[in-house]
Amino acid sequence: MARSEAYEVIVVGGGIGGCFAAATAAANGAEVVQLERKPADQGGFIACGDAIKSPTDPKGYPGPIDMAAITSDEAVLADGNIDKIEWWDEELGVRKVLPYETHSNVIDRYEFGQHLLEQTGELGVTQHFNTVVNGIVQNGQVQGVEAIRDGESVEYEAEMVIDAAGAQSVIQDMVDFEDLAVEPEPTFEKPHYTHFGSAYREIIETDEPVEYQNAIVGKPLEEMGYVWYFPRSPTAINVGLGFQMNKEPIALADRLREDVEDRPEFDGASVADRFDKKNKLGAALALRRPLDSMIAPGYITVGCAAGTTHPITGKGIRGAAFSGYSAGKTAAGAVADGDVSEQRLWEHNHYLYVEHGEAAKLAARDAYNVAASSIDIPVLRAVAAILPEDEIREIVSTKTSFDDLASKLSIAAGATKNLVSHYRKGTFEHLGVSKEMLYEALMGFRTTREYVDRYEEHYENYPASRDGYFEWLAERDRIDDEFYDAIDLEPDARKYQ
Ligand SMILES: Cc1cc2nc3c(=O)[nH]c(=O)nc-3n(C[C@H](O)[C@H](O)[C@H](O)COP(=O)(O)OP(=O)(O)OC[C@H]3O[C@@H](n4cnc5c(N)ncnc54)[C@H](O)[C@@H]3O)c2cc1C
Known part of the structure; x- marks a missing residue:
């Protein structure tokens, strides 16, 4: 029979999301255990491009983890000159x-990960390495996990489980969401491949x-x-x-x-x-958009497991950090209130979509992804060649807004200049891209921009409580359908088909 241990909050995963969640829950008074399958000296050794955006910005990295201290270590921040x-x-x-x-x-991602784990431990989190979670304990709500620790079976019980197990987390595969106490149905969105x-x-x-x-x-x-x-x-x-x-x-x-x-x-x-x-x-x-709902009774997910990460726009590490913070704070509050229902945990979804707001931006910009996925690569390369830098910055969201007329005109002028120059060089003939194909892609791109604004407005109105969720979701799905029709998207290219 498995040995049993009890805590208030279990965090599965010793990556960015797991450390931010565990540290924040502990700093908010919860008794926390963090379970990581790797040995302690290999924690933080994670596949990554190592690019980190604004590492000391408190909005990207909220909570008790001291990012200034971590990134001031030369072993972590080998090259701070990227501009x-x-x-x-x-x-x-x-x-x-x-x-x-x-x-x-x-950064050196391994050194960074080691510092994060160290700070998380110093903030009072119990850390079990060499611990592989391979089962879920649930009865109306998620109540714990089963694991193998150093070869021995252990059952961990807790009021809350935070799933920070990364992309394609096995934890969310193991939870039987349909069997949890939620009426009329669970809100949790199971991620699609x-x-x-x-x-x-x-x-x-x-x-x-x-x-x-x-x-x-x-x-x-x-x-x-x-x-x-x-x-x-x-x-x-x-x-x-x-x-x-x-x-x-x-x-x-x-x-x-x-x-x-x-x-x-x-x-x-x-x-x-x-x-x-x-x-x-x-x-x-995970590189698309945050899940529509990231919670279930006794369960919250963060980081890649919740789709809050977008590495292409520099929000892979950051998206795991701020969602981890949100989960840790929500979980500690729910435990203190003795209420781990969906209603109580809704705070996590609402914080990410509305108060913090980054989830709304990521979700809205997924429209670019949907549109780009349906365009042939040579056409996309031609579009990237003619778009001025400012327009690209908007898409990759390194620039916040250029809504004034002067910037719009300068972008149009820039695109025309690039277009003429590439026609002279014969770029498009070389790629096999006709004028019509390019025109169609640019029109689709313009339509997509309009829908990004509509999506963003809708996500910013994410419901404040679970009660308004299904109505809100139906309207989002309606915008999806309208958008797909507007850009003539083939049925099999539609989102998550
Ligand atoms: C090749 C590559 C390049 C990338 N480049 C960048 C980049 O340049 N910049 C950027 O910002 N982002 C980048 N990303 C994305 C970034 O790495 C992720 O967004 C980030 O690591 C997500 O953090 P996380 O905590 O959600 O998950 P992870 O970092 O994946 O952490 C999950 C942790 O959970 C543990 N775990 C999983 N399952 C179990 C289990 N059953 N039991 C116990 N422990 C478990 C894992 O061992 C791991 O330590 C890149 C990703 C990849 C793959």
Whole structure:
């Protein structure tokens, strides 16, 4: 028979979301245990491009974790000089430079993860490493988890379970949501596989500093995805690539080799070592939009498991952090109130969509994703080539607004200038993109922008209590249908079909 241990809050996962959740719940008075399947010295060793946006911004990283202390350690913040994003389409001779005034950095993700775990422990969280969660205890509400700790079966009981187990979490697969005490039906949205992407990276050490040492660089793949070069230091480059799971899979490691092998800066370079192995890691990641509802009785989910992460716009680490904070605070409050119902835990959904608000922005911008997924890659590359930097910044949300007439006119003028120049160079003939195809894509893009605004307004009106949820959801689904019709989306390209 399994040994049993009791706490008030169980946090599954020792990543970003798990640490922010556990630390916040403990700082708010709860008795917390954090369960992580890896050994203590490998916690935080996670597949990542290592790019972190504004790491000391309290909105991105709220709660008791001291990000200033962590990122002031040179072992974590090897290169704090990143001040631009560059988009290279080398075949077309395109190089877009987007200034990054919100300040980005490339960190050593392992060192960062170790510091996070250490601070979480110091804030009073009990941490069990080498502990794999492999079962759920539920009876009307989620009441605990079953796990194997150092080879021994342990049953952990608690009032609240926070699922911070990352993309494609097995925890949410194991909870029987239909069997929980919720009327008329559970609100929790089970993630669909198209919520996720798959990505892979290597840390490559070069002999000489790379020329783009203060930029994070992205490049298109012929498939729906992109390659990145993120300099962790002038000579240690996080090089990786990824694709969305609604597209054909790519042999990621082979595809990366193909990309780097002829580049002069990687001539003679080698993959760095970590734990006596080559530092190569791949994983799934959530890169679409937050779940419509992230709670169930006794259960809250965060980070990649909740879809609050959007690595493409620099919110992979950050999206796990602020959602972890929200879950920790909500869970501690619910335990103190003796009420872990959906009504009580609704605070988590509402905070993320309305008070914090980032979830509303991410969810609204998923319209760009839906639209882009339905366009052929050569057409997308042509669109990226002619769009001025300002417009791209809006899409990747490094810029907040350009609604005044002057900026709109300058964007239109910029696009026309780029269009003329690319026609002269023969870019579009080379890609096999006709004027009609380009025009259609640009019109679709304009329509999508209008819908992004409509979605954002709707998400900002996310219901304050569970009572208004199903009505709100029906209206969101109606906007979806209208949007798909407006951009003539094929039925099989529609969201989550
Ligand atoms: C290749 C790649 C590149 C990326 N690049 C960037 C980037 O440059 N910038 C950025 O901001 N984001 C990036 N991301 C995304 C970012 O890494 C994630 O958004 C972030 O790690 C999510 O944090 P999390 O806490 O939700 O999940 P994770 O970091 O995945 O943590 C989950 C934890 O749960 C543990 N766990 C899982 N299942 C169990 C179980 N059953 N029992 C016990 N423990 C369990 C895991 O071991 C892990 O430690 C990238 C992701 C990938 C895969």
